[in-house]
Amino acid sequence: MSDEEDSTPRGQQRIFGAGITRKTIQFVPAAIAPTQATQLAPPNVPSISPGDRYLNIVLKDGMPTEGHHSTSTEVPNHEKRPSQQQLELRGALCEICNLPIEASEGKTSTASTIHESSIAHMVCLTHSHPPSHLDRSRQGLKYLSSYGWDPDSREGLGATGEGIRAPIKAKVKNNTVGLGVKLKGTKKPPEAKLERLDAKQIRKKDMEDRRKRERLQEMLYRNDDVEKYLGGG
Numbered sequence: 001m002s003d004e005e006d007s008t009p010r011g012q013q014r015i016f017g018a019g020i021t022r023k024t025i026q027f028v029p030a031a032i033a034p035t036q037a038t039q040l041a042p043p044n045v046p047s048i049s050p051g052d053r054y055l056n057i058v059l060k061d062g063m064p065t066e067g068h069h070s071t072s073t074e075v076p077n078h079e080k081r082p083s084q085q086q087l088e089l090r091g092a093l094c095e096i097c098n099l100p101i102e103a104s105e106g107k108t109s110t111a112s113t114i115h116e117s118s119i120a121h122m123v124c125l126t127h128s129h130p131p132s133h134l135d136r137s138r139q140g141l142k143y144l145s146s147y148g149w150d151p152d153s154r155e156g157l158g159a160t161g162e163g164i165r166a167p168i169k170a171k172v173k174n175n176t177v178g179l180g181v182k183l184k185g186t187k188k189p190p191e192a193k194l195e196r197l198d199a200k201q202i203r204k205k206d207m208e209d210r211r212k213r214e215r216l217q218e219m220l221y222r223n224d225d226v227e228k229y230l231g232g233g
Contacts, residue, residue, distance in 0.1 A: 055100075096121060097120055099120055099121070102114075102115070129152075132152050
């Protein structure tokens with residue numbers, strides 16, 4: 001057994017972290033005396049409400065902070081009620097996004113156009129779905145439309161719309177066989193297996209192809225008169 005190993009029984013060993021000095025934690029008491037509460041109360045410093053701060057950042061001209069400071073001792077009803085001056089600066093509220101429409105030098109049409117092109121307004125608009133991609137000249141679509149089905153309604157088939165949205169995709173049938181009939185003997189022939197040759201077999205096959213090619217050339221280009229003259233025939 002090495003010197004570093006501790007031979008003390010497990011029940012007599014010291015708890016991990018024993019002997020380490022720790023600082024005492026000063027917990028906050030549950031109840032504070034009235035005198036201490038007045039001393040710990042934050043000073044009555046005016047602060048800007050979140051709505052006014054947001055308008056100061058968003059609006060071009062900015063919102064005046066004078067006269068609009070709210071303190072922690074104010075009643076919540078006064079914070080929710082904007083003043084007349086604040087309503088005039090904000091302008092009319094949009095019915096869709098409930099945001100103020102900023103008036104630009106008395107031009108209401110220009111201000112409304114700028115507001116309608118803003119991202120905050122366009123996000124609140126209802127999404128318009130594109131028309132269905134189905135071909136209107138199909139007989140199946142005409143048949144379903146005659147029974148009241150609208151392909152642009154984004155609802156399924158059936159009276160209550162619980163079916164699939166699009167009809168079954170048609171496939172071209174190039175034969176005259178009835179539906180579901182399977183022809184016999186239409187199986188594809190098995191593919192021939194590739195024969196792998198070694199170097200000796202490849203050399204032998206090359207020599208046979210060369211003899212065959214020479215024999216074919218001799219049969220095509222052989223001239224008997226020339227052979228008699230040269231004494232080869």
